[in-house]
Amino acid sequence: MECPHQHQDILSHMLIYCDENGQYLAEHDIVNKILGLLIGSHETTSTVCTFVVKYLAELPQNIYENVYQEQMAIAKSKAPGELLNWDDIQKMKYSWNVACEVIRLNPPAQGAFREAINDFIFDGFSIPKGWKLYWSANSTHKNPEYFPEPEKFDPSRFEGTGPAPYTYVPFGGGPSMCPGKEYARMELLVFMHNLVKRFKCETLFPNGNVTYNPTPIPAKGLPVRLIPHRS
Numbered sequence: 001m002e003c004p005h006q007h008q009d010i011l012s013h014m015l016i017y018c019d020e021n022g023q024y025l026a027e028h029d030i031v032n033k034i035l036g037l038l039i040g041s042h043e044t045t046s047t048v049c050t051f052v053v054k055y056l057a058e059l060p061q062n063i064y065e066n067v068y069q070e071q072m073a074i075a076k077s078k079a080p081g082e083l084l085n086w087d088d089i090q091k092m093k094y095s096w097n098v099a100c101e102v103i104r105l106n107p108p109a110q111g112a113f114r115e116a117i118n119d120f121i122f123d124g125f126s127i128p129k130g131w132k133l134y135w136s137a138n139s140t141h142k143n144p145e146y147f148p149e150p151e152k153f154d155p156s157r158f159e160g161t162g163p164a165p166y167t168y169v170p171f172g173g174g175p176s177m178c179p180g181k182e183y184a185r186m187e188l189l190v191f192m193h194n195l196v197k198r199f200k201c202e203t204l205f206p207n208g209n210v211t212y213n214p215t216p217i218p219a220k221g222l223p224v225r226l227i228p229h230r231s
């Protein structure tokens, strides 16, 4: 059966999708997938935006200044009203290193489950085939063997070839790795561009506690003072 796919938003796409037997997706399936996408794509990325603002406001100002210089060089290369394009995103290397370090310290997804496909020994523990395992982004990202002084904010960790494979896993790894990673990178960099181009930020409750629900979030929210640049 021919499926009309002219509607491109994801909900329309799911509502009109039918398989070769003419079966449409069940309502609970659509609800599940939309909820999964809202949590997996919106919640994760908005969490990183929150922490980017917090860190840019609270870190030594040379970090903000370097991001600002990089973004202004791109902004100045554009004609009035011209939008960012993919090449501009590739130039935002320092800003992405800063975002990666924000994500290392505050991974929005804490980890996920895997199933052991073979018996193996890990750290003296015998793991039988078929066991469910939970990998944790937080503890992996704080391992001093791979990230010396793990609590220190240091975007230079991502210069060159960056962290060793599977030591930096905010987007998971292997065949189930997050398919939205590049989209998230673009969203975050566009956000950083538009933020620093216009404003400096100050947080009203600096260095406050962070709670988890399920993504990390500043316990008192993140009220900020946005200070427009003098033109």
Ligand code: HEM
Pocket: 040, 041, 042, 044, 045, 048, 107, 108, 109, 111, 112, 113, 169, 170, 171, 172, 173, 174, 175, 176, 177, 178, 179, 180, 181, 183, 184
């Ligand atoms: C900073 C933003 C994001 C983070 C930290 C993140 C993190 C993750 C993680 C840890 C996983 C599990 C990977 C694994 O098991 O190895 C995952 C899966 C997934 N993510 Fe993301 N994600 C982000 C943004 C997005 C966006 C923007 C989208 C969609 C537009 C998205 C869609 C998905 C989907 C559909 C899966 C399930 C993949 C599968 O099971 O095969 N994510 N994400």
